[in-house]
Amino acid sequence: MFGRHSDLPLAGDATSRFLPWLVALMVFLAAMAVSGAFAVNEVMSRWDHDVTGTVTVQVLPAGGERAEAATDERVRQAVDLIRAVPGVLAVKALDKARTLALLEPWLGGTDVVRDLPLPRLIDVTVDPDARIDLAEVADRLSHAVPGAALDDHRVWLSRLINLSRTMEWLAIVVVGLIGLVTSATVVYATRTGMAVHHDIIEVLHLIGAHDDYIARQFADRAFVLGLGGGLFGLAMAVPALSALGWAARRLEGGFLPSIGLPLAGYVVIGLLPLLAAGLAMLTARLTVHGALARMP
Amino acid sequence: MFGRHSDLPLAGDATSRFLPWLVALMVFLAAMAVSGAFAVNEVMSRWDHDVTGTVTVQVLPAGGERAEAATDERVRQAVDLIRAVPGVLAVKALDKARTLALLEPWLGGTDVVRDLPLPRLIDVTVDPDARIDLAEVADRLSHAVPGAALDDHRVWLSRLINLSRTMEWLAIVVVGLIGLVTSATVVYATRTGMAVHHDIIEVLHLIGAHDDYIARQFADRAFVLGLGGGLFGLAMAVPALSALGWAARRLEGGFLPSIGLPLAGYVVIGLLPLLAAGLAMLTARLTVHGALARMP
Amino acid sequence: MRHRPRGENIIRFDSVGLRYGLGPEVLRDVTFALPSGSFHFLTGPSGAGKSSLLRLMYLGLRPTRGRVVLFDRDIASTRRYELPALRRRIGVVFQEFRLLDHLTALDNVALPLRVRGVRESEIRKHVPELLSWVGLADQLGAKPSTLSGGQKQRVAIARAVIGRPDLLLADEPTGNVDDHIAMRLMYLFEELNKLGTTIVVATHNESLVSRFAHNPRLHLEHGQVTRVN
Amino acid sequence: MRHRPRGENIIRFDSVGLRYGLGPEVLRDVTFALPSGSFHFLTGPSGAGKSSLLRLMYLGLRPTRGRVVLFDRDIASTRRYELPALRRRIGVVFQEFRLLDHLTALDNVALPLRVRGVRESEIRKHVPELLSWVGLADQLGAKPSTLSGGQKQRVAIARAVIGRPDLLLADEPTGNVDDHIAMRLMYLFEELNKLGTTIVVATHNESLVSRFAHNPRLHLEHGQVTRVN
Ligand SMILES: Nc1ncnc2c1ncn2[C@@H]1O[C@H](COP(=O)(O)OP(=O)(O)OP(=O)(O)O)[C@@H](O)[C@H]1O
Ligand SMILES: Nc1ncnc2c1ncn2[C@@H]1O[C@H](COP(=O)(O)OP(=O)(O)OP(=O)(O)O)[C@@H](O)[C@H]1O
Numbered sequence A, B: 001m002f003g004r005h006s007d008l009p010l011a012g013d014a015t016s017r018f019l020p021w022l023v024a025l026m027v028f029l030a031a032m033a034v035s036g037a038f039a040v041n042e043v044m045s046r047w048d049h050d051v052t053g054t055v056t057v058q059v060l061p062a063g064g065e066r067a068e069a070a071t072d073e074r075v076r077q078a079v080d081l082i083r084a085v086p087g088v089l090a091v092k093a094l095d096k097a098r099t100l101a102l103l104e105p106w107l108g109g110t111d112v113v114r115d116l117p118l119p120r121l122i123d124v125t126v127d128p129d130a131r132i133d134l135a136e137v138a139d140r141l142s143h144a145v146p147g148a149a150l151d152d153h154r155v156w157l158s159r160l161i162n163l164s165r166t167m168e169w170l171a172i173v174v175v176g177l178i179g180l181v182t183s184a185t186v187v188y189a190t191r192t193g194m195a196v197h198h199d200i201i202e203v204l205h206l207i208g209a210h211d212d213y214i215a216r217q218f219a220d221r222a223f224v225l226g227l228g229g230g231l232f233g234l235a236m237a238v239p240a241l242s243a244l245g246w247a248a249r250r251l252e253g254g255f256l257p258s259i260g261l262p263l264a265g266y267v268v269i270g271l272l273p274l275l276a277a278g279l280a281m282l283t284a285r286l287t288v289h290g291a292l293a294r295m296p
Numbered sequence C, D: 001m002r003h004r005p006r007g008e009n010i011i012r013f014d015s016v017g018l019r020y021g022l023g024p025e026v027l028r029d030v031t032f033a034l035p036s037g038s039f040h041f042l043t044g045p046s047g048a049g050k051s052s053l054l055r056l057m058y059l060g061l062r063p064t065r066g067r068v069v070l071f072d073r074d075i076a077s078t079r080r081y082e083l084p085a086l087r088r089r090i091g092v093v094f095q096e097f098r099l100l101d102h103l104t105a106l107d108n109v110a111l112p113l114r115v116r117g118v119r120e121s122e123i124r125k126h127v128p129e130l131l132s133w134v135g136l137a138d139q140l141g142a143k144p145s146t147l148s149g150g151q152k153q154r155v156a157i158a159r160a161v162i163g164r165p166d167l168l169l170a171d172e173p174t175g176n177v178d179d180h181i182a183m184r185l186m187y188l189f190e191e192l193n194k195l196g197t198t199i200v201v202a203t204h205n206e207s208l209v210s211r212f213a214h215n216p217r218l219h220l221e222h223g224q225v226t227r228v229n
């Protein structure tokens, strides 16, 4: 063990059986959670990108007398309503010429069209950082202004964005939770392991070993056990993650073009075994010093 | 312990320290995973519902001479192409009268409209159980038939469905994985605990205790420890799940109207501690019998 | 069982050999028989194999070769489920005591009775009585870790004799007690012997052996058992 | 240290009292001093407190009251980091041996040297020599679990003396060995004693005490130490 002499049992005791497996399990779970959080973040930023920009509102032409004026009034109302929504940067009603230009591929460029009561379009520019609930805006709009409707596709995207924001938030909470539980488990496993070795600690103490001599050995041991377990957990996590990623890519057919981990993710996951081992080492050290302090 | 006499240490040894915590952790994770899987399934079936039914294909009118005939040809091509897609149940091109009826609220009922080169619509009925990659179909369609386009909204929904199917699949894999790891950990913790008690087992054996007398005590003990740990894990999981559910509902604002667990989910989660305890009991029993079988 | 006529063999070894793993043979061709109701000392230098011989007798180990016959049953051909009944007729004082650390002195001594399903009321009556007799009336509720060496040894002896075994095997039972208590324990053994228990005491304590020189002596050396007396 | 003039006190107890938890007082007002280079037996009935007294001497326990002076240092006022140096001057044979189960006999005996940072080459030379001397030349690589009771005891003794301590405390060091080995071990102790080591041997073995009757004897009973001889 680092070429240093050790007076500790090398195998077969409860610590050396438990600690590595526990650390392996914890590192495995933490790796899963971390890469899950990164993947969610990735997906979300993609979707976010898709939804930035503008939303289109259509207002159907009113019928009856003074149809043109009534339609104008509807457009005004819709513009007012949308302008009042926080997070909306600009609202611009398209004039008839622009609407016609947009419809040209559909209806052809004939003069006849010019006299038709066409639907009007309103361009809405949305602050990409604001969390506008477009579904709710669409609802209000259709109630307040007859014939006005928000572009359906964008409403869906907005819902997706909100969902992915939720998922990102949940992922962070879950990662935090698993991190906490991991640390607690490593600490607990190490402490329990030390309790089993109380007798060895006492004999070494009575023989005249310095506290540091004893604590160092246990700390080295816990580090090695923790690192071994952590590397094993990592070794299990890598193929599991690849398999999941591969399966996800195959199944969803292009919706999440690639949920490959960013570099930061690899670094964090690669550090997990070291973190776990370090935690085990520190715990062992403190536990042994604590036990020694209670001896005369 | 069930009112029966026990010759075993009641607390303080490695098993009684480790086993309950491990089982608690495992039950907690399993409960999370199970309810995650149920929630994904719930969301998916909702979305599935939205997408069943028909998809609409629009074919823009061709220009130039023999415009009408060229448009008819386009429609025929589109119909042929879509009919060849596996999972498509029926393809029906709407005639001009039906198209006009659909466009009436937009363009009014004037006779002028009747002479316009209007886009044609094709109604496609899709098998709800087939996993059609509409995005891919849309792609092919727009390349093969000029002016033909698949309804955008539906393409999005189809992607979502595929995503949620992937997620459901992943959820099942993850639940299975966590179930396996849970069982392995409980088995391992119990076996290691028994190893610590090898001396007690041997003394009881030499005193003339029947194998069942010894194994029963350890099994009872493991059951109680496992059940205690499992119930604790469950008690931790319930508020965690409620908090996550509440947060999810608050944040996503109506997209997942309710991801409340179905009854089956509650039953499965409620059974987790019992399963874990039963597993611990069985493992203890088999381990002790195994250890005894190696003694003369 | 109690009424087994004296003189019949309670245990018989036929050219028994024993080795641990790939080590040297600890016992070689050991052949002897102990008549029912006899009282033997087992002597021999440290490491000669006394504890190993006793281990064979209390079925804690199987011989590498040869035959062990206990209570007229050939152990090699006895079914596994019949062994506990034989073991309950044997009381053992282990050289390292082997008390269960988490149980009180009282519960440790009660163990053989509990294993047999004796009623709690009986246990509450007999166990404290026996513990008083070995001088531990004050320590009924003490865990082994708080007992002195000699106190642990006496608990171990009490556990071995509480079930009135047909065969009592004691490995160095007086190594940690003073002469006064040692004599008291030997008298307890002789009392049991008079009631029909066959007794084997492995010991290094020469003065004890000579004080009870009327008892025959088995000497174990170089893997061979010889009878002295 | 080795050249400490004989006669000066190596250890002194001043009205030392000891109780475990809320139990009765095991030691009451114990006052005595051991001159450097002396050889004392410590006798007394089982449970009298001999092991407890030794535990106070090897700093395994703090007295409930009174003063312990070891190597001219008042223990109560000695800093924690200075204690290991004192402990290294003491060799202890524990009554329960307290060998480390996972280490071989050789590594167990080497422990006090390793703790002091003695070079491996020295260890490889001295430890096997000492183990041969106590009759364990064949068992250098054996784990305690495969050793007989007397072999374990000899490993424990070797571990206590390997560091040539200034003070040797042996708790029932001959309880599991035959008279021949017991004498050999006693001669080893006398040899050490001649080289300057102060020795206290707690024992029940009356014949041993009487054979080495030239050594003074401390008798512990009812929590009090009295000098016999
Ligand atoms: N489990 C074991 N594995 C390997 N060797 C063993 C084992 N137990 C005992 N031995 C060896 O067998 C020999 C006899 O041991 P045993 O304990 O029977 O001796 P003993 O006569 O009881 O000695 P003592 O008087 O010192 O207790 C010893 O050399 C010992 O090292
Ligand atoms: N850790 C402890 N906690 C409580 N009581 C203890 C503890 N250790 C010893 N005792 C009690 O202190 C008393 C003296 O014990 P000690 O071990 O010192 O006796 P001893 O003279 O060495 O006896 P023996 O000759 O049997 O070894 C005993 O009654 C014992 O029960």
Ligand SMILES: [Mg+2]
Binding pocket: C050, C051, C052, C095, C171, D148, D149, D150
């Ligand atoms: Mg022995």
Ligand SMILES: [Mg+2]
Binding pocket: C148, C149, C150, D050, D051, D052, D095, D171
């Ligand atoms: Mg003692």
